[in-house]
Amino acid sequence: MSSSRAVDVLVVGAGPVGLVGALALAQNGISIRVIDKEDQFLVGQRGCGIQPRTEEVYHLLGCLQDYLKIAGTRYAQKIYDVEGKVTKILKNEDLLVQLEPTPEIPFPLPILLGQDASCAILRDHLKKTGVDVELSTELVDLEQDDSGVDVTLVRGGEEEKLRVKYLIGAVGAKGPVRKLVGINFVGETSEQRAVSGEVELSGLTDRDYWHRFGNDKGDKIMWRPIAEDDKLWGMVLMGRTVDYKKAVDDNEYLHECIRDITKNPNIKITKVRSLGEWRLNERVADKFSVGRVFIGGDAAHVHSPTGGQGLNTGTLDMMNLAWKLALVVKGISPPILLDSYHAERAPVVREMLNVTHALADATFKAKDHAATWNRPSTLRQLGVHYRWSTIVRDELEKEGGEIESTTIEPEDVYGAGTSGRLHAGDRAPDAPKLRDVRSGEETTLFSIFNPTQHTVLVLDPSLTDVVAADMGKYVGGVVQIIVVHPLGSENVAELPSVSAVLIDGQGHAHRAYGVEAGAVIAIVRPDGVVGALLRGADGVEKYFSKIFV
Structure with a gap:
């Protein structure tokens, strides 16, 4: 067992939400550590939809230009019938209201960038502040008092004791922080499922469009070209007859599904970067903090990915919290200021759950592709506000x-x-x-x-x-x-x-x-x-x- 020097804040979770919180705190001169229990940085496109409000956050943090260099802006889709023939082509403007930049809103359109690439950018900027992410480091216990939090970490089988002033849990829905402080996660797990991941393909070469196939049994498959890698496609497979576990584990069965849905024997997966079964969870924490421990992102709320709100909502969680926490740590603001984190963010999160639930219903049930995929401009989060807050x-x-x-x-x-x-x-x-x-x-x-x-x-x-x-x-x-x-x-x-x-x-x-x-x-x-x-x-x-x- 070893003991470490105290730091102001421990950030648990090195995904895009935790990294935004860490970067904002580090830029404020707060001493931090960022840990993640994984032994390598995760690969995958989760949270690839970056809304304009989040682009503004990245601009504020000084990293937006790195995103714009490699992010995609292509949403156009080809829709195929049950015989595998193109029946409709949806252009960007059919799916997304095209807004021009204005003096007040310089970044009006969403962009697409996978979570792995996004995290790499944030880690690079965090490193410039002198902070590196510590992999293979797991939080296993914590106890807090009026002046700080005592945490127990495990790395390589060895325990480490650490004293911090505050702790942020951004490790995800299954992470330990929420459970360790007794925060309830209220909601339900739906029967809506899918297989999702990133693959390389042969037999599908048109990367100017997303490709959406469906058969007469209600099974569907979609491939999306990934902008930052010209070989890679994002894939989603769902349907009434699909055996999701078998599709993940059995390559031949997966290809049977592809052939049955697309009616094209030439489309084949040549390499799997990541593939897993997804199940819809819609839950929200009953509070976003206990004492000196705070949660945000998927640790505080999970929902349908339809509408691209998850990463963006978590990003605004962290920006709302970070400046307040920095001032309190420095002794410039009273601790009661931190109460406004839950007070401001919880109503926004509850509304986001209502919005994404309605979108999920449309996506899984509707047959009108244009209506299903056309997203209201409010999802860009430029209108999200805290007008009722006691501190404005x-x-x-x-x-x-x-x-x-x-x-x-x-x-x-x-x-x-x-x-x-x-x-x-x-x-x-x-x-x-x-x-x-x-x-x-x-x-x-x-x-x-x-x-x-x-x-x-x-x-x-x-x-x-x-x-x-x-x-x-x-x-x-x-x-x-x-x-x-x-x-x-x-x-x-x-x-x-x-x-x-x-x-x-x-x-x-x-x-x-x-x-x-x-x-x-x-x-x-x-x-x-x-x-x-x-x-x-x-x-x-x-x-x-x-x-x-």
Whole structure:
């Protein structure tokens, strides 16, 4: 048995969700370890659908360009009849509403990248912070008290004792963290099953399309070309007559299924990269934390993969938690701030389960391929919000009077029915064509936002001195003040008391952040969420009184 030096946070699970949490914490200067019980990094396409909101997270963390270099954007499909002949061709626009980039939304379309490639990118960026993933290291026990968590790890048959301040469980639905702290996983396991994996094929060469086959018995098979590997296809096999276990274990039976469904004897699997039986589980944890232990991603919620929400929801879990945890570890924020993690994320997760359940029903039962696969734009998660949160402040709701937060959950946390002005708790929009007075260079708000600081946007420059004085009360480095002068401003001076002075070259920032509705200051949280929209400078201290000690 060995004992190790204490670290601030132990992250259990090195999938894409755990790695996002680890990277955000490491960039905040929090000492961490990341462990995974597997002896090698997993191969597979799980969680390949990356929604625009997650693209924005990757941009915030500084790794989006690595994704865009290799990710796919091809959704077009060929549909085959029971004789194996093409009967319909669905283009990208038939399956996905094609949105053009706007000043507020620079990344409007989903991308496709397998979990293995995604994790490799995140590990590379984590390594730049000095942190490596520790494989073959399993969490077997934990005990916590008021000041920390004592964990027992096993690696190579040897036990290691470790003391941490906090622990994050992102190891998946079957991981140990949730069970060790007694969190219930409420839901059900469905009879809906499939075989899924990644294979190399012969006899199918058209990689411009996904290929969907079905026979008259209701059995179906789909192959999707994988962008990051020109030999690889993602495969899903399902149906009433398919023996799923036998399809995974018996290569000849698997090919019998392929021939029966496609009516094409030339299509053959030449190599299996990964293949396994999948069964639909729909469950959510009754709470996302116990004491100093937190869960997120599949450890907190599992559901149908239809709609591509899992990885994306887990990513937003971690971004919501990481900045709060970093401030608490540093002693800048009170521990009660961490209560807002469950309060903000749980309603979103519950709505996500409702959405994906409906999509799963359509996918497994419907016969209209276009209707089944056409996904609403809300799944891009750009409308996901926390407007009801007790730690956001929106002074535009009414003129005058004190603004009271509420814990009443809205019915529409995905933003499907929301329109009009920006609200506190919403995703923070981008704004391009901002000229930096100091350097003369053009920049964007998305280039300024970062996961280590709140950003105070002073949209009425006459309030700069007051805001700067208020921010001087807090620890340096956790807030940046950005003064944004309106379109047409001239003879604007640099100010040493703020991080940057900008001119809103085309008025995008003032328009997006509600100046016409009365906003003079906007505060953006480190997770890219609008924390406050304020009518006056006194609201700055009122907002931060719920964030900082």
